[in-house]
Amino acid sequence: MITHFYDFKARSLQGEEIDFSAYKGQVILVVNTASQCGFTPQYEGLQELHEKYQPEGLTILAFPCNQFGKQEPGTADEIARGCLVNYGVSFQVFDKVAVNGAQAHPVFRFLKRQLPGVLGGRIKWNFTKFLLDRDGVPVKRFAPMTKPEKIEQDILNLLSSEATF
Numbered sequence: 685m686i687t688h689f690y691d692f693k694a695r696s697l698q699g700e701e702i703d704f705s706a707y708k709g710q711v712i713l714v715v716n717t718a719s720q721c722g723f724t725p726q727y728e729g730l731q732e733l734h735e736k737y738q739p740e741g742l743t744i745l746a747f748p749c750n751q752f753g754k755q756e757p758g759t760a761d762e763i764a765r766g767c768l769v770n771y772g773v774s775f776q777v778f779d780k781v782a783v784n785g786a787q788a789h790p791v792f793r794f795l796k797r798q799l800p801g802v803l804g805g806r807i808k809w810n811f812t813k814f815l816l817d818r819d820g821v822p823v824k825r826f827a828p829m830t831k832p833e834k835i836e837q838d839i840l841n842l843l844s845s846e847a848t849f
Contacts, residue, residue, distance in 0.1 A: 689820035692791045694747070695779040697760045702776070704791070709818050710743040711842040713835075714795060716783045717746045718755035718810040719766045726811050727771035729832030733839065734775040740843050741818065744775035747792070749783050752809050756780060783807045799825040817842050 689712070690705045713733070718724060727746075734744050748763050750756040758766065760779055781789035784806050788796075795814045796805045799822050813826040815838055823842070826835055 687794075689791070689794065689816060689822070692794070694781070694789065694791060697748075697764045697777050697779055699760070699779070702778070704820075707743050707745075708820070710741050711737075711818055711839060712816040712820070713742065713744045713839070714791070714814040714816070715744065715746050716749045716781075716792070716807060716810060716812055717777075718749060718752065719758060719763060720755040721752070721810040723809075723811040723828055724755075726832055727773055730775065731771055731773055733832050733836065737839060737843060738775075742839055742843065746773070746775065746777045747783070747789065748777065748780045749810065750780060751782055751784055755810060783812075795822055795825075798822040801825050801827075815839065815842065818845065 692704045748756045783792040809828040811828040815824045
């Protein structure tokens with residue numbers, strides 16, 4: 685069993701396998717996303733955080749998921765076009781994954797084990813967010829309705845390494 689975030693890998697929307705060790709030293713925000721969800725406009729807030737804090741060490745990793753109301757039915761190309769055209773997304777978006785159940789991507793099994801949330805280890809809906817410190821340790825989980833701008837202070841705290849959770 686993998687026990688550290690940096691040991692995972694995932695496939696990008698472009699089909700490239702990305703080793704998470706590339707994110708060492710970064711503050712990481714992992715989000716399960718969907719393009720046809722009421723929370724989809726959060727892409728805009730995520731992009732704003734990316735543009736503002738990426739130079740200081742923030743990395744946003746988006747994982748499209750079709751498990752909630754079939755709100756991410758598109759192909760990788762359709763997802764990529766939608767993210768770029770509608771929200772100007774320039775942070776890393778991965779290939780579509782499952783986040784719950786037997787087929788859940790290993791990184792989500794890991795994150796849910798570290799930060800179980802109110803549903804005892806399940807992800808409730810699209811746009812659940814996991815914040816990890818510069819050591820790859822999951823430190824805080826945010827509900828789908830929590831808008832990206834509401835977690836900005838938590839990100840700033842980790843970027844300045846003065847966080848106490």
